[in-house]
Amino acid sequence: MADLQDTVGAFLSRCTRGGGAGALAGLEWAAKDLFDVAGEVTGYGNPDWARTHPPAVADAPAVAAVLAAGARLLGKTKTVELAFGMTGENPWYGTPLNPRAPERFPGGSSCGSAAAVAAGLVDFALGSDTGGSVRIPASYCGLFGIRPSHGAISLAGACPLAPSLDTVGWFARDAALLSRVGSVLLPEGGAPAVAGPLLRPLEAWENAEAAVAEALAPALARLEATFGRACPIALAPEGLSTLQTAFRAIQSQEVWASLGGWVTATRPALGADVAARMAVARNLPAAEAEEGRLLRRRWQARLRPLLAGGAVLVLPTSPNFAPLLTASAADVQTVRETTLRVTAIAGLAGLPEVTLPAATAGGLPVGLSLIGGVGTDRALLALAVRAAQALGLA
Amino acid sequence: MADLQDTVGAFLSRCTRGGGAGALAGLEWAAKDLFDVAGEVTGYGNPDWARTHPPAVADAPAVAAVLAAGARLLGKTKTVELAFGMTGENPWYGTPLNPRAPERFPGGSSCGSAAAVAAGLVDFALGSDTGGSVRIPASYCGLFGIRPSHGAISLAGACPLAPSLDTVGWFARDAALLSRVGSVLLPEGGAPAVAGPLLRPLEAWENAEAAVAEALAPALARLEATFGRACPIALAPEGLSTLQTAFRAIQSQEVWASLGGWVTATRPALGADVAARMAVARNLPAAEAEEGRLLRRRWQARLRPLLAGGAVLVLPTSPNFAPLLTASAADVQTVRETTLRVTAIAGLAGLPEVTLPAATAGGLPVGLSLIGGVGTDRALLALAVRAAQALGLA
Numbered sequence: 001m002a003d004l005q006d007t008v009g010a011f012l013s014r015c016t017r018g019g020g021a022g023a024l025a026g027l028e029w030a031a032k033d034l035f036d037v038a039g040e041v042t043g044y045g046n047p048d049w050a051r052t053h054p055p056a057v058a059d060a061p062a063v064a065a066v067l068a069a070g071a072r073l074l075g076k077t078k079t080v081e082l083a084f085g086m087t088g089e090n091p092w093y094g095t096p097l098n099p100r101a102p103e104r105f106p107g108g109s110s111c112g113s114a115a116a117v118a119a120g121l122v123d124f125a126l127g128s129d130t131g132g133s134v135r136i137p138a139s140y141c142g143l144f145g146i147r148p149s150h151g152a153i154s155l156a157g158a159c160p161l162a163p164s165l166d167t168v169g170w171f172a173r174d175a176a177l178l179s180r181v182g183s184v185l186l187p188e189g190g191a192p193a194v195a196g197p198l199l200r201p202l203e204a205w206e207n208a209e210a211a212v213a214e215a216l217a218p219a220l221a222r223l224e225a226t227f228g229r230a231c232p233i234a235l236a237p238e239g240l241s242t243l244q245t246a247f248r249a250i251q252s253q254e255v256w257a258s259l260g261g262w263v264t265a266t267r268p269a270l271g272a273d274v275a276a277r278m279a280v281a282r283n284l285p286a287a288e289a290e291e292g293r294l295l296r297r298r299w300q301a302r303l304r305p306l307l308a309g310g311a312v313l314v315l316p317t318s319p320n321f322a323p324l325l326t327a328s329a330a331d332v333q334t335v336r337e338t339t340l341r342v343t344a345i346a347g348l349a350g351l352p353e354v355t356l357p358a359a360t361a362g363g364l365p366v367g368l369s370l371i372g373g374v375g376t377d378r379a380l381l382a383l384a385v386r387a388a389q390a391l392g393l394a
Numbered sequence: 395m396a397d398l399q400d401t402v403g404a405f406l407s408r409c410t411r412g413g414g415a416g417a418l419a420g421l422e423w424a425a426k427d428l429f430d431v432a433g434e435v436t437g438y439g440n441p442d443w444a445r446t447h448p449p450a451v452a453d454a455p456a457v458a459a460v461l462a463a464g465a466r467l468l469g470k471t472k473t474v475e476l477a478f479g480m481t482g483e484n485p486w487y488g489t490p491l492n493p494r495a496p497e498r499f500p501g502g503s504s505c506g507s508a509a510a511v512a513a514g515l516v517d518f519a520l521g522s523d524t525g526g527s528v529r530i531p532a533s534y535c536g537l538f539g540i541r542p543s544h545g546a547i548s549l550a551g552a553c554p555l556a557p558s559l560d561t562v563g564w565f566a567r568d569a570a571l572l573s574r575v576g577s578v579l580l581p582e583g584g585a586p587a588v589a590g591p592l593l594r595p596l597e598a599w600e601n602a603e604a605a606v607a608e609a610l611a612p613a614l615a616r617l618e619a620t621f622g623r624a625c626p627i628a629l630a631p632e633g634l635s636t637l638q639t640a641f642r643a644i645q646s647q648e649v650w651a652s653l654g655g656w657v658t659a660t661r662p663a664l665g666a667d668v669a670a671r672m673a674v675a676r677n678l679p680a681a682e683a684e685e686g687r688l689l690r691r692r693w694q695a696r697l698r699p700l701l702a703g704g705a706v707l708v709l710p711t712s713p714n715f716a717p718l719l720t721a722s723a724a725d726v727q728t729v730r731e732t733t734l735r736v737t738a739i740a741g742l743a744g745l746p747e748v749t750l751p752a753a754t755a756g757g758l759p760v761g762l763s764l765i766g767g768v769g770t771d772r773a774l775l776a777l778a779v780r781a782a783q784a785l786g787l788a
Binding site: 195196197199228229231232233234235237238298301302303304305306307308309310311373 | 589590591593622623625626627628629631632692695696698699700701702703704705767
């Protein structure tokens with residue numbers, strides 16, 4: 001550990017803990033710096049947050065579960081400020097390098113966890129995913145990642161962003177380990193199965209850049225050869241942008257509910273992007289969030305029964321490769337919006353999504369996602385192992 | 395009863411039975427002449443069958459259940475010879491009139507039951523459905539009809555055609571009565587729900603004549619206004635004709651297994667069409683049926699989990715209006731083939747399908763079908779009641 005060279009700027013702090021017998025014995029890991037680790041200040045990507053919060057008195061249950069399984073914690077990884085961003089930038093602590101594409105963003109908000117795993121500094125890492133914060137960096141950095149069913153894993157001891165959308169997720173370099181970590185964190189028993197068929201949501205594929213859809217096409221074909229033809233389905237004829245709008249409204253309202261008190265009391269220094277988003281959150285008309293929740297209920301009523309019998313959606317995790325660090329603010333904003341359109345599919349419905357590093361084009365990785373019914377997390381991880389074999393990734 | 399004028403040639407024989415207290419008290423009904431009614435010869439649409447079979451010693455369980463519910467049986471209705479045909483013709487007993495389109499076929503094989511209900515001679519009637527024998531006459535005659543989940547209702551005391559595909563179905567002029575009969579015949583309790591979403595199988599809509607698809611479009615739009623947008627889905631990119639081929643092969647093999655012994659021993663006089671189909675059945679290579687069963691397993695594996703969570707397929711019941719009685723043999727054969735492509739969707743998967751008289755064009759009725767998951771029969775009938783209200787049919 002002492003000789004761990006953090007060549008990609010993934011870690012915010014080191015704190016060796018654990019390492020013993022258990023299901024994850026012999027493995028090393030890191031936790032995004034929004035999870036409580038007893039005795040450490042949880043920094044949440046912002047110096048004023050760190051300054052105004054005392055050291056955690058206990059481990060977050062998710063952290064405790066991984067430690068109890070014998071894995072050795074090596075430290076806490078950088079997060080986007082207040083986990084409120086998708087590129088992986090942090091104006092205070094620096095942006096971790098994307099080990100697979102150093103001139104590009106690592107993706108966020110779980111940027112440090114992704115970078116640490118992609119660089120081989122740890123075997124796996126915990127992150128959190130509200131609007132794509134595990135799935136997007138996994139796609140950008142060529143990793144396996146999971147956003148579990150909403151509520152499947154306790155968020156106690158994790159800084160809140162938008163509680164009705166927040167989830168605990170994680171990254172690994174292979175599907176077997178992704179699944180093994182799930183066996184420690186996910187609820188046991190009575191889990192519904194994923195039995196197929198594969199469904200290919202047309203809007204999600206149309207939303208992807210042509211180069212991404214082309215790069216993923218052979219992977220989809222290999223999955224079809226193993227699991228049967230994917231049925232093309234139009235899930236959102238009203239347009240995916242309605243999902244994005246609903247997601248943003250719900251998220252904004254909850255962000256202000258979670259963090260507005262602290263912002264008002266502390267008047268923290270915030271990076272320009274997060275400050276702007278926080279202002280939007282503060283001023284969001286309540287009616288917009290109400291409309292968003294109404295759409296979410298409709299979306300859940302459409303998606304959940306569709307997948308309850310074991311069907312699985314297959315779609316591009318992100319509609320683009322990692323953007324260049326030199327991309328204009330306008331381009332980054334466009335990426336953010338087109339990305340939320342697809343990450344909101346599982347996000348609004350509360351469904352588990354596993355992303356696989358299924359393709360590269362010109363050396364840039366891009367993920368292919370599997371979304372299963374509520375509570376199918378363990379089965380979906382097992383399916384991802386088989387899918388990874390079919391894709392030659394395992 | 396004595397003054398019942400069978401203006402449409404629906405009945406083969408009269409036999410008044412039942413009529414008392416119960417869930418179906420006060421209603422009159424008829425049974426297709428392939429169901430055993432104690433003391434009566436079950437004729438199965440063929441004089442040699444009638445001649446070579448003694449009177450039934452007991453009521454078929456389905457008949458007994460309806461009688462026990464208090465409905466008054468008025469007689470037995472004509473069936474296509476050996477239930478092996480779709481137009482409703484019977485060369486021995488005459489073809490019942492289609493009360494809604496007297497110059498056109500009533501549809502079959504449950505032609506007499508459909509004609510009797512459509513003409514108002516009875517409130518409801520039992521039929522059977524192997525490849526569309528309830529759904530098609532219901533569509534042609536403007537009736538509500540159901541083909542239940544395979545195996546949901548006992549076929550004991552009913553002449554077999556192709557047992558792995560045969561089902562007991564029924565007709566009514568309104569959805570509420572269709573559902574009420576279901577509450578007597580269908581298994582009780584623990585029934586899965588239908589929760590949506592609606593799925594619009596693209597191939598089934600593309601398979602329909604343009605005039606049928608146009609006539610049904612406003613009905614679909616009204617259902618969408620009530621139940622939410624129907625997701626277009628490509629269920630059979632390999633083509634619906636593969637379903638038809640599989641269905642025909644399985645059916646042919648089982649028809650010969652069911653009836654070949656009798657045909658060989660009795661050398662019955664058969665109408666030209668049925669004689670030709672029986673020759674095909676006799677000579678079917680076993681490998682074709684085997685291939686059909688393989689495709690059926692794949693189709694079930696695709697459809698059942700898709701609908702297990704409550705999703706419902708919505709599709710044209712038949713791809714055409716009732717053909718003219720004067721249609722050429724070649725045209726009738728084409729109708730038969732294009733029809734089997736869609737009736738095989740539920741047929742091969744063993745799924746329940748309810749057809750609603752959702753539209754007419756130029757006075758000709760055509761049905762819109764709802765297909766639910768296995769065992770959702772009661773919920774699907776309840777959904778049909780709500781759908782009928784949305785369509786202004788109730």
